[in-house]
Amino acid sequence: MKNSWREALIGLCLAALPVAAMFVLVVLPAFEGLRFSLGYVPGDNPAYSTGSHLVTSSTPTLEVYRTLLSSPFVQADLRLTLTVTLFTVLLILLVGYSLALLVRFGPGRLGAAVRSLYLIPMFVPVVIAAYAFITLYGSRGWLDALLHHVGIGYRSPIYGIPGIVMGLVWSHLPFATLLLGSGLDALPEEQVEAARDSGAGFLSILWRIILPLNLTPTMIVAAFSGISVLGSYTVPALLGPNAPQMVGVAMEQYFGAYRQPQGAVALAMITFALAAAIGALYVWGISRTRRHG
Amino acid sequence: MKKKAVSALARAAVLLSVLSIGGVRAQSAVTLNFYSGGDVNVQDLWANNLIPMYKKVAPNVTINLVWSEHGAADQATFDRLAAAKKAGKVSGVDLWESGMVQQAGEAGMMAKIAASDVSNLSKVPPTIIQQVGSYGLPYRGSSVVLAYNSKEVSSPPRSLPELFDWIKKNPGKFTYNTPDTGGSGHAFVERVLMSGLPQDQIKTFQTEYKPEMVSAFDKGLATLKELDASMYQNGFHPKGNVGTLQLLAKGNIRMGTVWSDMALSYLAQNLLPPEIKLVQLEPPFSGGAAFLGVAADSPNKAQAMAFLNWLLTPEVQAVVINKMNGYPGVDWKYVPTETRTKFADIAKSYSIGFQERFGADINKLWYEKIAGTPMPASK
Numbered sequence: 001m002k003n004s005w006r007e008a009l010i011g012l013c014l015a016a017l018p019v020a021a022m023f024v025l026v027v028l029p030a031f032e033g034l035r036f037s038l039g040y041v042p043g044d045n046p047a048y049s050t051g052s053h054l055v056t057s058s059t060p061t062l063e064v065y066r067t068l069l070s071s072p073f074v075q076a077d078l079r080l081t082l083t084v085t086l087f088t089v090l091l092i093l094l095v096g097y098s099l100a101l102l103v104r105f106g107p108g109r110l111g112a113a114v115r116s117l118y119l120i121p122m123f124v125p126v127v128i129a130a131y132a133f134i135t136l137y138g139s140r141g142w143l144d145a146l147l148h149h150v151g152i153g154y155r156s157p158i159y160g161i162p163g164i165v166m167g168l169v170w171s172h173l174p175f176a177t178l179l180l181g182s183g184l185d186a187l188p189e190e191q192v193e194a195a196r197d198s199g200a201g202f203l204s205i206l207w208r209i210i211l212p213l214n215l216t217p218t219m220i221v222a223a224f225s226g227i228s229v230l231g232s233y234t235v236p237a238l239l240g241p242n243a244p245q246m247v248g249v250a251m252e253q254y255f256g257a258y259r260q261p262q263g264a265v266a267l268a269m270i271t272f273a274l275a276a277a278i279g280a281l282y283v284w285g286i287s288r289t290r291r292h293g
Numbered sequence: 294m295k296k297k298a299v300s301a302l303a304r305a306a307v308l309l310s311v312l313s314i315g316g317v318r319a320q321s322a323v324t325l326n327f328y329s330g331g332d333v334n335v336q337d338l339w340a341n342n343l344i345p346m347y348k349k350v351a352p353n354v355t356i357n358l359v360w361s362e363h364g365a366a367d368q369a370t371f372d373r374l375a376a377a378k379k380a381g382k383v384s385g386v387d388l389w390e391s392g393m394v395q396q397a398g399e400a401g402m403m404a405k406i407a408a409s410d411v412s413n414l415s416k417v418p419p420t421i422i423q424q425v426g427s428y429g430l431p432y433r434g435s436s437v438v439l440a441y442n443s444k445e446v447s448s449p450p451r452s453l454p455e456l457f458d459w460i461k462k463n464p465g466k467f468t469y470n471t472p473d474t475g476g477s478g479h480a481f482v483e484r485v486l487m488s489g490l491p492q493d494q495i496k497t498f499q500t501e502y503k504p505e506m507v508s509a510f511d512k513g514l515a516t517l518k519e520l521d522a523s524m525y526q527n528g529f530h531p532k533g534n535v536g537t538l539q540l541l542a543k544g545n546i547r548m549g550t551v552w553s554d555m556a557l558s559y560l561a562q563n564l565l566p567p568e569i570k571l572v573q574l575e576p577p578f579s580g581g582a583a584f585l586g587v588a589a590d591s592p593n594k595a596q597a598m599a600f601l602n603w604l605l606t607p608e609v610q611a612v613v614i615n616k617m618n619g620y621p622g623v624d625w626k627y628v629p630t631e632t633r634t635k636f637a638d639i640a641k642s643y644s645i646g647f648q649e650r651f652g653a654d655i656n657k658l659w660y661e662k663i664a665g666t667p668m669p670a671s672k
Contacts, residue, residue, distance in 0.1 A: 045375070
């Protein structure tokens with residue numbers, strides 16, 4: 001009894017350090033950010049107090065959020081962010097599943113090739129990848145030159161929404177495929193065999209056995225890539241249109257280019273709320289699966 | 294422009310040598326922690342030219358260069374100064390080269406630079422110093438100029454109306470980079486906005502900041518929006534100064550605004566084809582200076598100010614211009630004749646950009662009204 005108490009205490013002490021570090025480095029600044037976005041301008045923090053167009057108030061006010069959300073410019077940014085997040089997650093799932101299925105069920109050589117290729121994006125820094133996309137798919141890039149030779153016209157998608165989605169899908173694929181693949185590996189072979197023996201086609205096996213049994217990894221991939229895409233910065237900063245922008249880019253612009261830290265912090269809070277909503281969906285989904293599973 | 298790494302605060306050692314630079318007498322060996330940042334050419338200028346040169350004139354002053362690529366650590370340096378001020382301690386930053394010196398100065402973290410400390414300050418055009426509220430010393434500059442492909446364009450525009458005319462007659466062949474990602478795009482935007490302002494108010498926009506005056510930009514913004522339909526890909530703007538240079542190099546556009554120093558360096562390295570030529574409009578595009586400030590809490594203020602004064606001497610200014618293909622911090626007339634002749638094409642003054650806070654507001658207006666507003670003729 002005494003021993004288990006001591007072990008618990010040691011465990012708590014060990015856990016306390018990272019928790020304390022997180023509290024100081026993440027929770028406190030986030031709290032100060034929240035207060036700032038509600039109109040409390042901290043006089044002793046020049047990074048905040050030297051901003052332009054500050055809303056200063058001694059009682060909490062939603063003025064900053066009102067101004068932001070009523071701007072058609074910010075509305076367009078949020079619409080773009082949600083659209084890109086939705087399409088990117090769907091594409092990640094679609095492509096990730098296809099690759100994972102190829103690895104698990106594909107013919108020997110193809111499966112092996114995919115298995116070694118799909119991890120590549122993980123080892124290429126996103127910035128390099130984004131520039132590679134520009135060189136390859138950009139206007140007067142390689143693809144353009146190639147198509148020009150065979151007489152096909154080309155309009156580069158790279159500085160439009162498709163450019164952002166392409167870049168984000170590419171960079172998120174390894175993680176998604178890895179996770180979906182490990183879920184597929186855990187599927188009981190017998191069930192698939194039994195279904196095959198009783199004459200079920202691949203699609204019905206996929207729909208009735210594989211997808212339902214692999215629901216948890218699927219939800220993990222959807223939630224984690226959703227949150228990561230929502231707050232992404234590098235890919236949308238380098239690819240995509242001048243405007244509208246993903247919120248990650250807009251946030252940085254408010255902070256740096258427009259010198260409006262209050263707007264940046266408020267955008268961060270909005271992004272946090274959206275990410276929390278995805279997280280809540282995920283928790284709800286997981287708890288449902290557990291109950292039914 | 295910034296950096297972060299902590300440098301040893303090795304000052305101390307009392308050498309009773311006497312040195313005098315710019316009238317300042319220092320009696321002991323000191324180390325000045327110089328936080329700076331920028332591209333590798335700036336790093337090279339400091340590390341391989343200016344700092345070794347200064348060691349010869351002031352042997353007991355050691356300059357410890359704390360470098361940050363592209364100024365990525367500016368905010369960290371700012372936070373370091375702010376934290377030290379709050380804690381009542383010495384930040385360890387003596388000199389800081391950054392676009393943020395004014396912001397830091399307004400927060401009481403940078404010292405005002407006066408002609409009583411830096412006598413050569415009188416050679417600097419006063420409006421440039423006013424632009425940063427006297428919290429920084431401009432030791433080098435550059436100006437935005439128009440670059441054009443001389444194979445395609447025989448007689449380049451020489452004034453703003455001529456340029457507008459050219460853009461409209463040659464749709465898709467001109468662009469500038471987004472104003473927040475590079476000064477060359479920003480200078481084009483400001484020049485157009487300036488053309489829509491009452492002439493007697495321009496000085497106010499350069500040296501003061503009144504948020505309510507922003508509405509005066511509407512006329513210029515309308516002109517920009519109108520031009521946008523005739524720009525590269527119906528109004529696509531590359532990111533960064535390099536973006537415009539690359540479009541010029543690949544032949545996507547025939548004309549664009551560029552920094553003179555960058556374009557000259559690119560031409561020298563064959564990163565731009567030799568048919569690309571530079572021309573300055575009349576009145577000129579704005580230029581900008583790189584500002585160097587002295588931390589308010591620096592225990593070595595006198596030595597730091599002496600260093601600043603030395604930077605503005607003619608020989609040093611000549612080195613800066615030659616190395617950077619740029620503009621001097623002082624007025625061109627204080628530059629050695631030889632250097633002035635070498636850069637005769639661009640050795641003119643540049644106009645001054647708007648006050649920094651207007652600059653920030655302009656970035657936002659540009660994204661809202663130019664990039665973020667759909668265009669009927671657009672894709």
